[in-house]
Amino acid sequence: xxxxxxxxxxxxxxxxxxxxxxxxxxxxxxxxxxxxxxxxxxxxxxxxxxxxxxxxxxxxxxxxxxxxxxxxxxxxxxxxxxxxxxxxxxxxxxxxxxxxxxxxxxxxxxxxxxxxxxxxxxxxxxxxxxxxxxxxxxxxxxxxxxxxxxxxxxxxxxxxxxxxxxxxxxxxxxxxxxxxxxxxxxxxxxxxxxxxxxxxxxxxxxxxxxxxxxxxxxxxxxxxxxxxxxxxxxxxxxxxxxxxxxxxxxxxxxxxxxxxxxxxxxxxxxxxxxxxxxxxxxxxxxxxxxxxxxxxxxxxxxxxxxxxxxxxxxxxxxxxxxxxxxxxxxxxxxxxxxxxxxxxxxxxxxxxxxxxxxxxxxxxxxxxxxxxxxxxxxxxxxxxxxxxxxxxxxxxxxxxxxxxxxxxxxxxxxxxxxxxxxxxxxxxxxxxxxxxxxxxxxxxxxxxxxxxxxxxxxxxxxxxxxxxxxxxxxxxxxxxxxxxxxxxxxxxxxxxxxxxxxxxxxxxxxxxxxxxxxxxxxxxxxxxxxxxxxxxxxxxxxxxxxxxxxxxxxxxxxxxxxxxxxxxxxxxxxxxxxxxxxxxxxxxxxxxxxxxxxxxxxxxxxxxxxxxxxxxxxxxxxxxxxxxxxxxxxxxxxxxxxxxxxxxxxxxxxxxxxxxxxxxxxxxxxxxxxxxxxxxxx
Ligand code: SF4
Numbered sequence: 001x002x003x004x005x006x007x008x009x010x011x012x013x014x015x016x017x018x019x020x021x022x023x024x025x026x027x028x029x030x031x032x033x034x035x036x037x038x039x040x041x042x043x044x045x046x047x048x049x050x051x052x053x054x055x056x057x058x059x060x061x062x063x064x065x066x067x068x069x070x071x072x073x074x075x076x077x078x079x080x081x082x083x084x085x086x087x088x089x090x091x092x093x094x095x096x097x098x099x100x101x102x103x104x105x106x107x108x109x110x111x112x113x114x115x116x117x118x119x120x121x122x123x124x125x126x127x128x129x130x131x132x133x134x135x136x137x138x139x140x141x142x143x144x145x146x147x148x149x150x151x152x153x154x155x156x157x158x159x160x161x162x163x164x165x166x167x168x169x170x171x172x173x174x175x176x177x178x179x180x181x182x183x184x185x186x187x188x189x190x191x192x193x194x195x196x197x198x199x200x201x202x203x204x205x206x207x208x209x210x211x212x213x214x215x216x217x218x219x220x221x222x223x224x225x226x227x228x229x230x231x232x233x234x235x236x237x238x239x240x241x242x243x244x245x246x247x248x249x250x251x252x253x254x255x256x257x258x259x260x261x262x263x264x265x266x267x268x269x270x271x272x273x274x275x276x277x278x279x280x281x282x283x284x285x286x287x288x289x290x291x292x293x294x295x296x297x298x299x300x301x302x303x304x305x306x307x308x309x310x311x312x313x314x315x316x317x318x319x320x321x322x323x324x325x326x327x328x329x330x331x332x333x334x335x336x337x338x339x340x341x342x343x344x345x346x347x348x349x350x351x352x353x354x355x356x357x358x359x360x361x362x363x364x365x366x367x368x369x370x371x372x373x374x375x376x377x378x379x380x381x382x383x384x385x386x387x388x389x390x391x392x393x394x395x396x397x398x399x400x401x402x403x404x405x406x407x408x409x410x411x412x413x414x415x416x417x418x419x420x421x422x423x424x425x426x427x428x429x430x431x432x433x434x435x436x437x438x439x440x441x442x443x444x445x446x447x448x449x450x451x452x453x454x455x456x457x458x459x460x461x462x463x464x465x466x467x468x469x470x471x472x473x474x475x476x477x478x479x480x481x482x483x484x485x486x487x488x489x490x491x492x493x494x495x496x497x498x499x500x501x502x503x504x505x506x507x508x509x510x511x512x513x514x515x516x517x518x519x520x521x522x523x524x525x526x527x528x529x530x531x532x533x534x535x536x537x538x539x540x541x542x543x544x545x546x547x548x549x550x551x552x553x554x555x556x557x558x559x560x561x562x563x564x565x566x567x568x569x570x571x572x573x574x575x576x577x578x579x580x581x582x583x584x585x586x587x588x589x590x591x592x593x594x595x596x597x598x599x600x601x602x603x604x605x606x607x608x609x610x611x612x613x614x615x616x617x618x619x620x621x622x623x624x625x626x627x628x629x630x631x632x633x634x635x636x637x638x639x640x641x642x643x644x645x646x647x648x649x650x651x652x653x654x655x656x657x658x659x660x661x662x663x664x665x666x667x668x669x670x671x672x673x674x675x676x677x678x679x680x681x682x
Contacts, residue, residue: 002361002364003332003333003334003361005332005334005335005336006330006331006332006334006361006362009326009329009330009331009332010326010330010365012330013325013326013327013329013330014325014326018159018162019157019327020325021159022156022157022158022159022327022661023156023157023324023325023326023327024324025661025662026150026153026156026318026662027318027324029262029662030153030261030262030314030315030318030662031318031319031375032262033261033262033263034258034259034262034315034318034375036262037257037258037262037263037264038258040264041254041258044254044255044258047251047254047255048255048377048378048379049379050251051251051252051255051311051377051378051379052309052378052379052380054243054244054248054251054252055308055309055311055378056306056309057244058240058242058243058244059240059300059305059306059308059309062239062240062242062300062308065209065242065244066209066239066242066291068209068210069207069208069209069212069242070291071212072209072210072211072212073207073212073214073289074212075212076212076273076274077274077275077287078212078214078272078274078275078287078288078289079286079287079288079289080288080289080291081096081288081289081290081291082239082290082291082293083290083291083292083293083294084293084294085293085294085295086117086118086119086292086294089114089118089120089236089290089292089294090118090120090123090124092288092290093120093123093124093201093234093290094123094124094127096232096234096288097129097198097199097232104128104129104130105129105130105198105199106129106130106132106193106196106197106198106199107124107129107130107131107132107197107198107199107200107201108132108134108190108193108194108197108199108200108201108222108225108226108229108230109121109131109132109133109134109138109200109201109202109226110134110135110200110201110202110203110216110218110222110223110225110226110227111133111135111137111138111154111203111218111222111223112201112202112203112236113151113203113312113340113341114203114236114237114238114292115201115203115236116147116148116340117292117294117340117341117353117354118236118292118294120201120236121133121142131201132190132193132197134190134193134194134220134222134225134226134669135154135218135220135222135659136155136183136186136220136657136659136660136668137153137154137155137156137657137659137660138154139186139190140154140155140158140163140166140659140660141154141155143166143167143170143171144166146329147328147329147338147340148328149327149328149329149342150314150317150327150328150342150343151312151314151317151328151341151342151343151346152260152261152312152313152314152317153314153658153659153662154659155659155660156327156328157327157328157329158660158661159661160177160179160182160660160661160663161177163182163660164176164177164182167182167185167186171185171189173185179660179661179663179665180665182660183657183660183665183667183668186668187667187668187669190222190669191582191669194222194225194226194229194230194669195229195582197226197229197230198230198231198232199230199232199233199234200225200226200227200228200229200230200232200233200234200284201226201233201234201235201236202216202223202226202227202233202234202235202236203216203235203236203237204216204235204236204237204241204289205217205241205256205311205312206241206242206243206249206252206311207237207241207242207243207289208242208243208244208245208246208248208249209242209243209244209245210244210245210246211245211246211273211643212273213246213249213271213272213273213643214235214237214270214271214272214273214289215249215253215269215270215271215272216235216269216270216272217253217256217257217266217268217269217270218266218267218268218270219261219263219266219267219268219655219656219657219658220267220268220655220656220657220668220669220670221267221268221615221655221668221669221670221671222668222669223268223270224268224270224611224615224649224670225615225669225670227270227272227283227284227287227647228282228283228284228611228612228615228647229282229612230284231284231285231286232284232286232287232288233275233284233286233287233288234287234288234289234290235272235287235288235289235290236290236292237289237290237291237292238291238292238294238296239291239292239293239296239297240296240300240308241311246637246638246642246643247634247637247638249637250632250633250634250637251634252311253265253269253633254633255311255313255377255378256311256313256377258377259313259314259315259375259376259377260313260314260315261658263527263652264523264597264598264599264652265595265598265600265633265650265652266652267527267651267652267653267654267655267656267670268649268650268651268652268655268670269600269649269650269652270647270648270649270650271642271645271647271648271650272287272646272647273643273644273645273646273647274287274646274647275287275646276646277646279607280605280606280607280609280610280646281578281579281580281610281612282580282605282610282611282612283605283611283646283647294353295352295353295354296308296353298352299352299353302352303388304348304352304385304388304389306380306381306385307345307348307349307352307380307385309378309380310345310349310378310380311377311378312345313377314343315375315376315377316343316344316345316371316372316373316375316376316382317342317343317344317345317346318375319371319372319374319375320343320344320366320371320372321367321369321371322365322366322367323342323343323344323365326342326365327342328342328343328346329342330342330365331343331346331347331350331362331365333350333354333358333359334357334358334359334361335358337358339354339359339362340354342362343372344366344372344382344386345372345380345382346362347359347362347363347365347366347386347389348363348382348385348386348389350362351363351389352389356389356392360389360392362389363386363387363389363390364390366383366386368383368386368387369383370383391417516596516626516629516630516631517533517596517626517629517678517681519596519597520594520595520596520599520629520678521533521599521678522599523596523597523598523599523600524599524600524652524653524674524676525599526599527599527652527653527654527656528653528654528656528666528674529599529653529654529674529675529676530673530674530675530676531675531676531678532546532675532676532677532678533626533678533681534677534678534679534681535679535680536563536679536680539563539564539623539677539679540563540564540565540568540569541568542677543564543569543621543623543677544568544569544572544574546621546675547569547572547574547586548572550585550586550619552574552585552586552619553573553574553575553585554574554575554576554577554584554585554586555574555575555576555577555584555585555586555587555588555617555621556576556577556578556579556580556581556584556586556587556588556610556612556613556616556617557576557577557578557587557588557613558588558589558590558608558609558610558613559578559607559608559609560608561588561589561590561623562590562623562625562679563623563625563679564588564623578608578610579610580610580611580612580613580615580616581612581616582612582616582617584616584617585617585618585619586617586618586619586620586621587612587613587614587615587616587617587619587620587621587671588613588621588622588623589603589609589613589614589620589621589622589623590622590623590624591603591622591624591628592604592628592636592639592641592642592645592648593624593628593629593630593636593639594624594628594629594630594676595629595630595631595632595633595635595636595650596629596630596631596632597631597632597633598633598652599652599653600633600636600650600651600652601614601622601624601650601651601652601676602636602639602642602648602650603622603648603649603650603651604641604642604645604647604648605645605646605647605648606645606646611647611649614649614651614671615649615670615671617671618667618671618672618673619671619672619673619675620651620654620670620671620673620674620675621675621676621677622651622674622675622676622677623676623677623679624676624677624678624679625678625679625680626678626679626680626681627680629678633650636650651674653674654666654667654670654671654672654673654674655667655668655669655670655671655672656668
């Protein structure tokens with residue numbers, strides 16, 4: 001039975017004109033963006049199959065990979081907690097902050113679907129603390145007292161005039177629909193939050209077992225702020241978000257941003273290994289990781305296991321013709337509460353984690369057209385899983401509650417499906433049924449039995465059964481295994497029990513064919529960065545001229561940037577600071593490497609290399625040597641310095657958001673400008 005509240009929300013969504021326009025805008029741009037982004041990844045079908053196999057391997061051996069991951073994270077100095085359910089996760093957060101503080105604290109949060117799942121904000125506020133969402137879309141819905149309407153674009157349901165009215169009413173600025181003004185207003189208010197917060201809370205997109213890496217992907221820079229500035233960082237992670245190796249991470253990062261936002265790489269991909277180390281100037285000195293179960297173990301041992309392969313890209317929501325009419329707020333439970341995860345994947349995850357009685361009916365919100373499966377970068381068979389939820393048969397290996405078996409189906413349907421299940425799972429019965437069916441069909445087919453068919457249903461007047469082959473498929477071919485259709489090799493996993501297809505070509509062909517400098521320049525320029533090719537001897541004078549042109553008189557500076565004459569900068573009147581200072585207009589850094597394929601700078605933390613220099617100022621100026629440019633992310637992550645750094649930021653352009661009406665706006669939290677000087681390009 002479809003609950004009345006769900007039906008009511010469906011009607012409300014469909015009749016809401018502003019919502020329909022907002023949803024159409026989102027779907028069209030996201031779907032087109034995804035298609036365009038994948039066009040630049042010629043071997044993406046093979047990558048998709050490998051991604052599926054990697055996720056299957058991890059979920060099939062989750063205990064083993066979790067143990068490896070936790071061991072490594074703890075060795076790196078991060079404190080790990082396991083939480084069985086939402087209540088335990090919340091208690092861990094409160095205990096973690098409570099042992100040293102008894103006053104209300106300020107929590108700066110970046111986007112985390114796990115925190116939505118456990119309703120963390122509500123619990124923290126009930127305990128007297130203040131929580132501020134810092135992702136622009138999340139900030140908007142928090143100001144409205146709402147939940148996110150989409151797992152990637154929280155304010156997808158709003159038009160710009162609604163945001164203008166909201167900021168006027170709640171933040172006291174004159175009404176405007178100008179996106180730069182709205183974004184700048186949020187930037188100023190939230191910058192204060194970042195600088196004064198006691199605790200930073202983030203999600204985790206991926207945890208890497210071999211290195212203990214926490215990977216966090218954002219576009220605005222708020223994820224970097226909440227993990228870099230407050231003295232305490234708490235990361236929340238679903239226990240399924242593990243990947244075996246950094247190579248696997250590179251693979252997933254080639255798929256996730258393309259699927260989520262149509263980008264080759266998000267602006268900021270952070271890799272966190274440890275708390276701030278001795279001699280470093282920023283980064284949280286204390287980090288905790290809370291790994292949440294909350295029903296995932298049960299899912300892992302059910303026929304919905306494949307759900308756990310999900311990397312939360314949101315592409316299935318954008319592709320779904322039902323979600324495109326409803327938005328996330330229509331996906332409500334039997335008690336009227338909004339499901340934490342909406343859309344096709346949400347209609348499986350929400351009942352899977354939080355109960356069929358409460359959310360099982362959401363699986364009806366699908367046409368089963370298969371668009372979600374086509375869009376999924378890890379090739380999850382969402383229609384199959386949706387039908388399993390519909391059948392209410394999700395947990396064969398655990399005790400079923402009342403109403404969980406065949407929920408929503410009539411008695412006859414259940415008997416029919418059970419009978420079919422019995423036959424289809426027995427080769428002998430199935431073979432026999434094929435033979436009987438061919439006899440039965442020839443009896444009822446209009447060509448042989450039309451004279452009695454109308455007395456049953458009238459069906460034979462206008463339709464016909466397809467004729468059965470005289471010999472069944474099995475009779476003709478026997479039972480053989482089919483060849484694989486994609487170009488893969490296989491490797492043994494750690495237990496030797498399963499194989500994962502490997503890619504024949506890890507480096508995108510485009511990265512090999514083009515000159516690396518030319519490609520890096522093209523890619524970074526495409527995302528709003530600026531490139532200057534200079535000789536080593538002229539770097540300092542060109543930089544001084546640049547700083548004068550932009551009226552930059554003071555800057556944060558890394559120690560020992562190659563080819564740069566610091567004395568000459570000081571003599572030219574520039575004030576240089578070593579410590580991260582948010583009042584300065586520019587930050588000067590070098591980089592570990594630069595990635596041609598995506599236009600990305602790999603910026604590590606370390607002594608004399610504050611992360612704030614690439615984060616806090618309006619201008620980020622980076623100086624690299626041409627020899628530091630590598631073709632691909634895979635190659636960049638194989639550098640040993642990557643796994644040895646306490647934290648790294650992969651920076652792909654200036655800070656950006658499209659959280660209001662899917663319209664690109666630059667500089668919401670991080671630098672508004674990115675300028676890269678390439679030395680030795682001649
Ligand atoms: S199910 Fe697939 S498409 Fe949907 S959010 Fe998960 S990874 Fe993305």
